[in-house]
Amino acid sequence: MSVAARSGSGASGPRIALLGFSIECNRFAPVARREDFRCWLEGEAILADARSPAPSALGEMPGFVAAMDRDSPWQPRPILLAMAEPNGPVEQPAFDTMMAAWRAGLEALRGQVEGAYCVMHGAGLTTALDDPEGALQSLVKDVLGPDVPLVCSYDLHANVSEAMVAQCDAFVGYRTNPHVDMRERGAESAALLRRLMRGERFHRAFRRLPIVAPSVSLLTAKGPYAEVIEFGQERQKVLGPDKVANVSVMGGFAYGDTPFNGFAIIVTGPDRDACEALADALAKEAWSKRDRFVAKLTPLSEAVQRALTTEVPLAFADVADNPGGGGGGNTMYILEAFHKAGVRDAILGLIHDPALAAEAHQLGKGARLAARFNRAAEDSFAHPFTAEAEVLALSDGKVTGRRGIFARTAMDLGPTAALRLGGIVVVVISRRTQCADPAFLEHLGLDIGAARCVVVKSRGHFRAGFDEFFTPGRIVEVDTPGLTSPMLDRFTWTKLPRPVLPLDPETRWRPGQGVSGQP
Template identity: 30%
Template sequence: MTFTVLTAEFVTESNTFNKNRVDYDAFHCLFGDDAIKERGNANTELAGFCDCVRDYGWNHIHVLSAESDCFVVTRDAFDRLGGAMIAAAVAHKAQLDGILLALHGAMVTEFCEDGEGELLGRLRAAVGPDMPIAITLDPHANVTLKMCELANIVVSYKTYPHVDMRKCGRQAGDILQRAMKGEIRPRTLRVHPPMLREANSGRTDVGPMIDRIAKAIAYEKEPGVFAVSINSGFGCADIREVGPTVTVTYDGNETKHRVFAESIADDIWEKRFDIIDYFMPVEEAVEIAKCYKSDQGPLIIADYADNPGAGAYGDSTDLLKALLDAGVMNAACGPMFDPETAKQLHGHKVGDHVKVKLGGKSDPRFGGSPLELEGEVCLISDGFYTGDGPMIGGLHLSFGETAVLRVGGIEILVVSGGGQMLDLQQFRAFGIDPAAKTVVALKSQQHFRAAFEPIAGKIILCDSGALCTTHLDKLPYRNVQRPIFPIDRDM
């Protein structure tokens, strides 16, 4: 029997402490075949869906692939993008056998804390209670009860950096195929310890998550178990159901599976103080940079707190200022989000000497004020690049208007479109070879490791005090359920 499956990707992670909002025009959105052409053979969930289409012979209706910066989503954007998905489900309801969605799991809208739950609720109202719905999630999802009640199948990536998104999409599609055939009647249970996030934000390359993921994969081989997802949570969302979760998609009696999920959740709670990473202050990071010898590869300084991929503004200046003040040479820094300065630099030509007021414009309280700098324009670009690393290889992306400004011994990548550093081409496409630098300061938390770890001589993490600071007690939470760790540290 040939099944008809509707698919879509609607992916964003909302930092509720960021004052910006993402509207419809700010989403990078591709529709139908255009999305399949761009994303159907890369490290994307859509590629995994397309693998199932080919292998199972599905009739495939792909609505859209949309992703954005990590801000709260406007009602208009949610209604238009979600509405396109609902309209397609209604239009094809008579022949539709299943729905397969790539979501993030930490979307907050102007009118709702649980964007994914709201979307699934509207879908259920359109197609009824019996149609199987499968969703994929980022491991930093804040998985809500509503998501688990409305989606039969929940599958999260198992890697951070996320190098298994295609594999995750395929796993969800395989389970959906069995559900559509009537072999299984999957549902999903959830366990949720009272924490803002897992102690190490879900790192899967080192630490306790390695063993947890191994146990999850082994448990997926148990009878009646189809997926085990361990989500570290997204602590920069001030919502009631924030935090880590363990979910099991299963068929049959849930008691045994809930015990397993609780054992993983208990381990997350018991190891809540076991932090692997050391997030050094800017001053300490720069002292290391001043003395660093690049015989074995560059020193990578990751500004953890100013990661645009987690909703930071991406324009903090404290680390760059300290590197400049210390006279660090043969260095690169980026991306520095500053559309105003990028536009100013586009009014010049390569080789011009210019004065700029760089960065620190979004909210100087988080990571520093604008820097008054003089430098040389090294490159002017439209910002387009093609990834070639493990995470975004083959994807065509853009920083918008982009320029490279050399100040002292540092080449600064100035961009007008947000995005964290997670691929070498995000430097190389703009004339900066990170492997040839002594010091590379970049804005990312963990994803950079997939591409930059192989070229690095040493990696250190820096907390510049920007919006994604590791000191969560400095953020003005109002909506989270209390008590919660680590705000209520002695609970």
């Protein structure tokens, strides 16, 4: 394809608006500000990033652009793509700024595009809105008109509102957790948009179940969630693309605490009856597995003993302080307990503590210091902890991910330091990020394969990054306090629909409840 065709200058082919808003919001976490959006791309920068070997954006937009480039000429019309690490609700003025940019870009394209693609997360919040994704999708439809097809892709942790389903023409959700299929879902979105622009029209069948599953029960390698997803994919293959174009099974994000939390099923396709029947079958299949969506964690005291006595390398997941779900990445429960017990040959990462990282950089490699963790933290779970330490290694934190969710993604951890605290090496970063990629530790010269214990502040995405070191049987999910604890009865819910499982054992559901469909 020519450079002109790729850029849209003098090109033929359909004109496609490109935009996106992607953040997973934890109602209980600190408010997200404009500066928390690590990926803020406007205009042609969206295309340059998507086509680069190591984009700053996650995989959906690169996957979409690559698929469109491969297929046939097209004319991209990029507006704004805003992405952030999971956080608290977005400050409304910051979201208003985004909406103004999207509105201006869309109005400039009114009557001049044949389609639109929007990268979403689906679990966003603002300080004023429970459904910013629905607001953005409605804006696209209002400005471009109902006849311009809109395809949206979503994280499988989306809390799906009626507006999100109604205000798009094809709904595409991830199928893997850890999320290693983002590029594929972007490419699938491109294929569906091509079909829509050729004149096909899709029905969306929508079911929501009263199940708010703990995050640790939503893995897709095996378990109840994996089984429901596989059931849908097998049925879709049997029915064929002329009846069903996409099956999305959304586990949801409990900590969003929205009126539309709940296990959601969206079946998109040309055949209304086939989509509705498959949505019903999937809802029944998910409900039949409802008792298996529970959290089973290891008490901290038991985790300490395992770390002291293990004869094989183990990974300990600090699932309650997962920056990938809005956690601060700065609780000390595991570090303090391991350090006090004298655990050795251990690596722990990533601790978000800009002040400590800055001090280590000021002192330099080889320096010794009293490492004061959380001297400035405001998170109620992040109590101070001090220990004698040595500065083992330093970096600027610029890393390209090599495995899992961050593979081929340009990441910036900010000034980073590896500190040796007795038998534990702790990696301290300045920009909050979950420890989902071994490159975050390896770029400091740390040998993961030589460690007896590796502690990661991550809920599940580390499984796709560290699977070359730890099989599932060597992963210990530790029960500690935190903003992302899978023990849902520890939170005060204000908007979550009740009753729901597993919080309310008396919850009942019958076929026909939670039914919604779009023409």
